[in-house]
Amino acid sequence: AQSVAQPEDQVNVAEGNPLTVKCTYSVSGNPYLFWYVQYPNRGLQFLLKYITGDNLVKGSYGFEAEFNKSQTSFHLKKPSALVSDSALYFCAVRRYNTDKLIFGTGTRLQVFP
């Protein structure tokens, strides 16, 4: 069965500091991995994806994520956090031959000025 774990309900970071939002996954076969962000009263916005190739993928708004196959992780990172990054972040996985995304429970990122 496919699953995604986001071990932290909330991450707090000071503006200007680096941030990491953790994600681990379990899926048979090669995974497609995604990060989405949800601002209050808004839909899910696509940030970045890993399909194949370079383990470090870059996405929107200066975010990046590193795929680690041995640790089955896909942590989201940003070198310097902004207050405007405060939102709910979802990691998701899709098995290569299926349509559906399996989401984690989400991590609320709070960036303090």
Add this chain to the structure above:
Amino acid sequence: EPEVTQTPSHQVTQMGQEVILRCVPISNHLYFYWYRQILGQKVEFLVSFYNNEISEKSEIFDDQFSVERPDGSNFTLKIRSTKLEDSAMYFCASSERLGTEAFFGQGTRLTVV
């Protein structure tokens, strides 16, 4: 920038009533999806739709649910006889092809009273 649009943004309905949620996916996309998010819980896959038929569905998507693409632009989710537990945010999404990222609409908040 093309986007997925959903109407209405909020729907209140009485238990037992039928409700139709509407979505206009991105025009060149071929795969369409419905997800839901019960308040405070994770985003859950309901159904995927390709080539005018359901390609995959979850256990949640029982006989009370149906999807339709009545014309070249709209994609609808119908709930025949709503229950209190159907109250959730319903997200429509579309993707260009299998394996690519899904783009989500802003959601329809369904409240069953």
